[in-house]
Amino acid sequence: MIYIRRLSKMKLINIKFICSVLFVFSFGLLQSQEIDPAYVDSLKSESRARFNVNNPKETFDLLATLEAYSIKNNYPKGLFMSYGDKGIFYLFMGSMDSARLNFEKALKIAEENNFEKSTAKVKSNLGVLEDQVGNINEAIKWYLASIKVSEQLNDSIQAGRTYGNLAQVYSRIGDIELKEFYIKKGIEILPENTRDKGILMVDLADLYRNKENYPGLLEAVKKAEAINTLVKSNKLSFLINRLFGQYYLKSEQYKTALDYFEKAHTQIEDQTYYYIIEMNHYLARCYLEEADIKNDE
Numbered sequence: 001m002i003y004i005r006r007l008s009k010m011k012l013i014n015i016k017f018i019c020s021v022l023f024v025f026s027f028g029l030l031q032s033q034e035i036d037p038a039y040v041d042s043l044k045s046e047s048r049a050r051f052n053v054n055n056p057k058e059t060f061d062l063l064a065t066l067e068a069y070s071i072k073n074n075y076p077k078g079l080f081m082s083y084g085d086k087g088i089f090y091l092f093m094g095s096m097d098s099a100r101l102n103f104e105k106a107l108k109i110a111e112e113n114n115f116e117k118s119t120a121k122v123k124s125n126l127g128v129l130e131d132q133v134g135n136i137n138e139a140i141k142w143y144l145a146s147i148k149v150s151e152q153l154n155d156s157i158q159a160g161r162t163y164g165n166l167a168q169v170y171s172r173i174g175d176i177e178l179k180e181f182y183i184k185k186g187i188e189i190l191p192e193n194t195r196d197k198g199i200l201m202v203d204l205a206d207l208y209r210n211k212e213n214y215p216g217l218l219e220a221v222k223k224a225e226a227i228n229t230l231v232k233s234n235k236l237s238f239l240i241n242r243l244f245g246q247y248y249l250k251s252e253q254y255k256t257a258l259d260y261f262e263k264a265h266t267q268i269e270d271q272t273y274y275y276i277i278e279m280n281h282y283l284a285r286c287y288l289e290e291a292d293i294k295n296d297e
Contacts, residue, residue, distance in 0.1 A: 034073055035073050035075050035078075039069075040066065040069070040070075040075070040078050040081075043062050043063070043065055043066040043069070044063075044066060044081055044085070046062055047059045047062035047063045047066070047085070048085070050062065051089065053092065053093055056089065056093075059089070063082050063085065063086065066078055066081070066082050067079060067082040070082065076109050076112070076113045076115075077113075077115070079109055080106050080109040080110055080113070080115060080118060083102045083103075083105040083106035083109065084102070084103070084106035084118070084121075084122060084125075086098075086102040087099045087100070087101075087102035087103035087106060087122075087125065087129075088125065090102060091125070091128070091129055091132070096129060096132070096133050099129055100126070100129055103122055103125055103126050103129065104126075106118075106122050107119065107122045107123065107126070110122055116149060116152075116153055117150075117153060117155060117158065119149055120146045120147075120149040120150045120153070120155065120158050120159075120162075121146070121158065123142050123143075123145045123146035123149065124142065124143060124146035124158070124161070124162045124165065126138075126142040127139045127140075127141075127142035127143040127146060127162070127165060127166075128165065130142060131165070131168070131169055131172075136169060136172075136173060139169050140166065140169055143162050143165055143166040143169070144166070146158070146159075146162045147159050147162050147163065147166070150162065156189045156190060156191060157190065157191070157194060157196065159186075159189055160186040160187075160189045160190035160194075160196055160197065160200070161186070161190075161196050163182045163183070163185045163186030163189065163200075164182070164183065164186045164196065164199065164200050164203070166182045167179045167180075167181075167182035167183045167186065167200075167203065170182065176207065176210075176211070179207065180204070180207055183200050183203050183204050183207065184204070186200045187200050187201060187204065192227060192230065193227075193230045193231060194227075194231065195227075195231045195233045195236060197227055198224050198227040198228050198231060198233065198236045199236065199239075201220050201221075201223050201224035201227060202220075202221070202224050202236065202239045202240065202243065204216075204220045205217045205220035205221040205224060205243050206243065208220060209243065209246060209247075214247060214250060214251070217243065217246075217247055218247055221240055221243045221244060221247065224236065224239075224240050224243075225240050228240060234267055237267060238264050238267040238268070238275075241260045241261070241263040241264035241267070242260070242261070242264045242275075242278075242279070244257075244260040245257045245258075245260035245261040245264060245282060246282075248260060249261075249282065249285070249286065252289075254286050254289040254290050255290065257282075257286050258283070258286035258287070258290065261279060261282045261283050261286060262283070264279055265279050265283060
């Protein structure tokens with residue numbers, strides 16, 4: 001099942017979706033011995049590869065086949081995947097009620113069959129959904145429920161990601177103390193060699209920038225840079241160069257700031273329109289400051 005980290009400020013990726021079949025089968029029976037895992041995986045992967053938000057019919061058809069196959073062969077894992085993916089795709093399409101319904105179906109199957117890691121993921125995805133529609137208390141409830149399961153399983157990556165999502169909820173409601181608390185919880189629990197930890201370190205640096213804690217910003221962004229030597233993420237590299245540029249701009253070291261902003265600008269193709277405007281603004285400001293310095297010499 002696909003895991004959603006966060007929707008805000010992130011580029012939406014191409015993912016897939018699923019056709020609905022009534023949940024009419026009892027999973028108390030033993031699984032059929034006729035299950036072909038390769039066939040199941042092919043239906044799932046092909047449906048994802050073909051997903052198009054404007055024309056999802058092929059994906060619906062493939063996942064309808066997966067769903068029917070899972071019901072026929074009493075295969076709860078396959079049906080869980082179909083409902084879970086359907087929830088995600090409805091979420092990306094903005095059909096929140098349908099997304100919620102399918103996440104709840106997936107959660108029921110996961111809990112009945114002790115799919116513990118899957119339970120944590122669905123609960124986190126329900127948190128994302130409620131966060132997107134502004135149901136803050138529900139979002140917090142689902143995120144905390146997901147974290148509880150993940151920590152019981154010692155799944156530090158899932159727990160760390162969900163701490164990051166929880167931090168964003170508190171960011172949106174202006175509770176900076178809790179935002180910082182949960183960012184640090186995520187950083188503490190995530191392994192060093194993960195992009196997720198680098199993203200949270202960037203989030204912490206950005207929080208320090210907004211609080212005008214520039215020594216904290218510099219320390220956090222250097223740690224993010226060290227992580228990125230391991231994970232080599234273009235997105236993370238862009239965010240790191242952006243923050244270094246902002247730090248040196250604030251320090252009035254315009255040439256150094258310009259160098260970092262120019263590096264970030266070369267990585268702009270994968271970023272949002274907001275970042276394109278922002279980078280152009282910072283570049284223009286650095287050029288002007290450099291010109292003023294030369295004119296004063």
